Amino acid sequence: xxxxxxxxxxxxxxxxxxxxxxxxxxxxxxxxxxxxxxxxxxxxxxxxxxxxxxxxxxxxxxxxxxxxxxxxxxxxxxxxxxxxxxxxxxxxxxxxxxxxxxxxxxxxxxxxxxxxxxxxxxxxxxxxxxxxxxxxxxxxxxxxxxxxxxxxxxxxxxxxxxxxxxxxxxxxxxxxxxxxxxxxxxxxxxxxxxxxxxxxxxxxxxxxxxxxxxxx
Amino acid sequence: xxxxxxxxxxxxxxxxxxxxxxxxxxxxxxxxxxxxxxxxxxxxxxxxxxxxxxxxxxxxxxxxxxxxxxxxxxxxxxxxxxxxxxxxxxxxxxxxxxxxxxxxxxxxxxxxxxxxxxxxxxxxxxxxxxxxxxxxxxxxxxxxxxxxxxxxxxxxxxxxxxxxxxxxxxxxxxxxxxxxxxxxxxxxxxxxxxxxxxxxxxxxxxxxxxxxxxxxxxxxxxxxxxxxxxxxxxxxxxxx
Amino acid sequence: xxxxxxxxxxxxxxxxxxxxxxxxxxxxxxxxxxxxxxxxxxxxxxxxxxxxxxxxxxxxxxxxxxxxxxxxxxxxxxxxxxxxxxxxxxxxxxxxxxxxxxxxxxxxxxxxxxxxxxxxxxxxxxxxxxxxxxxxxxxxxxxxxxxxxxxxxxxxxxxxxxxxxxxxxxxxxxxxxxxxxxxxxxxxxxxxxxxxxxxxxxxxx
Numbered sequence: 001x002x003x004x005x006x007x008x009x010x011x012x013x014x015x016x017x018x019x020x021x022x023x024x025x026x027x028x029x030x031x032x033x034x035x036x037x038x039x040x041x042x043x044x045x046x047x048x049x050x051x052x053x054x055x056x057x058x059x060x061x062x063x064x065x066x067x068x069x070x071x072x073x074x075x076x077x078x079x080x081x082x083x084x085x086x087x088x089x090x091x092x093x094x095x096x097x098x099x100x101x102x103x104x105x106x107x108x109x110x111x112x113x114x115x116x117x118x119x120x121x122x123x124x125x126x127x128x129x130x131x132x133x134x135x136x137x138x139x140x141x142x143x144x145x146x147x148x149x150x151x152x153x154x155x156x157x158x159x160x161x162x163x164x165x166x167x168x169x170x171x172x173x174x175x176x177x178x179x180x181x182x183x184x185x186x187x188x189x190x191x192x193x194x195x196x197x198x199x200x201x202x203x204x205x206x207x208x209x210x211x212x213x214x215x216x
Numbered sequence: 217x218x219x220x221x222x223x224x225x226x227x228x229x230x231x232x233x234x235x236x237x238x239x240x241x242x243x244x245x246x247x248x249x250x251x252x253x254x255x256x257x258x259x260x261x262x263x264x265x266x267x268x269x270x271x272x273x274x275x276x277x278x279x280x281x282x283x284x285x286x287x288x289x290x291x292x293x294x295x296x297x298x299x300x301x302x303x304x305x306x307x308x309x310x311x312x313x314x315x316x317x318x319x320x321x322x323x324x325x326x327x328x329x330x331x332x333x334x335x336x337x338x339x340x341x342x343x344x345x346x347x348x349x350x351x352x353x354x355x356x357x358x359x360x361x362x363x364x365x366x367x368x369x370x371x372x373x374x375x376x377x378x379x380x381x382x383x384x385x386x387x388x389x390x391x392x393x394x395x396x397x398x399x400x401x402x403x404x405x406x407x408x409x410x411x412x413x414x415x416x417x418x419x420x421x422x423x424x425x426x427x428x429x430x431x432x433x434x435x436x437x438x439x440x441x442x443x444x445x446x447x448x449x450x451x452x453x454x455x456x
Numbered sequence: 457x458x459x460x461x462x463x464x465x466x467x468x469x470x471x472x473x474x475x476x477x478x479x480x481x482x483x484x485x486x487x488x489x490x491x492x493x494x495x496x497x498x499x500x501x502x503x504x505x506x507x508x509x510x511x512x513x514x515x516x517x518x519x520x521x522x523x524x525x526x527x528x529x530x531x532x533x534x535x536x537x538x539x540x541x542x543x544x545x546x547x548x549x550x551x552x553x554x555x556x557x558x559x560x561x562x563x564x565x566x567x568x569x570x571x572x573x574x575x576x577x578x579x580x581x582x583x584x585x586x587x588x589x590x591x592x593x594x595x596x597x598x599x600x601x602x603x604x605x606x607x608x609x610x611x612x613x614x615x616x617x618x619x620x621x622x623x624x625x626x627x628x629x630x631x632x633x634x635x636x637x638x639x640x641x642x643x644x645x646x647x648x649x650x651x652x653x654x655x656x657x658x659x660x661x
Contacts, residue, residue: 002564006557007558007562010554010558014549017549076543076545077542080517080543081545081559083516083534084539084563086564146374150374150375153367160354160358164354166350167351167354170347174389174393175392178393178396183396191392198385202378209374210374213371215517216367216518
């Protein structure tokens, strides 16, 4: 088994054992529940505001999972071992990001379907919302790797991660919310996919550079 | 010039006279630029006197971006050649850049009130600047959250470079977003629409902002270097 | 005995005029020594004298500001060494066996998992999650990495911490076998842990 596969497999089982997507999903549904409570149940209003708010809720739910992503590896000494692998740290970081996407990102994208319907989104848009969120959470995971790696040594770094990462969430949020709102769906979807690919390519490189410094 | 100044002793010698000279240049340019911009330049035929906010707003916007690019360069030097003076430069430039971005946002808001009839409009340029401002805050927060200064410098440098790669993407996405929502687009400054009679004071003010940045940077870097020297002297005294 | 079988390559390690510091604080200056294949070196010195920093410098976790660390007979040092620091690198939720499986994948080796469990006396605990292990058992689990993937250079930071008499004997056997097979072991210790050191290096004196 390659180091990439071994890391991916281990992260999947650790994340699963740690509750998997349960907490972020609960967070996501809790946040979307508050939307009609805050805005009132009027259908027309919800149909406009609901889908973008689903994107924001998904972004925040992803964000909440980042704090311990590398901090645990730094604190228990796992990072030292990762640096002795024949696989580059970039690949191991990518494996962790991929596991995060599988365990948290994809379930969030699927959970967006009932949430969108509850928020009165047009039913014909729901597949596009789910697909765009599947890509969007990949972008969030890639960007999140960098934030998590930069703050791995900071105690209670959750708020700091948010401050660092949120401005970089702007592009996927813009394109993703456009898909969810039914505006220029085709090109917006392509642009979300671009964000996801870019984040998946650059995120692990920057995160690995930061982790090497953390191990010093 | 970078490699010449990379030697801290040479930098201290250089900045000792360069700092005051930059500040003096800024003072002279402000002394010329402010009256020129506020009194002697023509009012806009559409916006009237309020267009004069541009002479603060646009230079602040230019240089907050310019300072970020400078920090990106310094971060790269700091990461690749492990040069501590580059780290200090990036660290000291950040609060100045953040302040310029803040000035740009506030002046944009003040400009918006009479022209758009609202204190804030989600205009593409203002929105990009708001994102830049938050990136600055994140950079400063990361730096102050990490105790070990050398590690803080390297990690902040990575963040700065990630931001540098991201800024064009953010800019593109916000532009795309603003055409989607078709807001009241007002800022045409910087384009070909600007009248030559406004260009003189605008460039003068831009020069003044630049020298203000350069002067503040020199003083702030000197302070940081002195502080580090005092700390290591104390440490040596405690070990002896 | 398998695990660390005789090594094909002879490696040696040379440290030249190394200066170590933590933050601004200087820990050691002009440290120079050479270690040949088959040596067991004990590094001694009080708390805060830089034993861990020295091991981590050799492990390549950071670039020393002054001095050089030269590996001979080795192409990629990070693939020729094991580091067992005072952090064991364990995840409480994962079982003992899954740790071994993960490390085998991480280091790119196969087939030594049962042997490693046997050598460190963790057979009975193989299916327990790491969080229920005692301190000594956790240490043994970390030490299984040495058996799992044969690597020339062992960097051990207080390897006997938390080990009982039986565990210490196992560790001593591991080190002796490793060195007689041509490997090198560097251990930062407070007191001798069993095998007779080829040399004793005192830092921060």
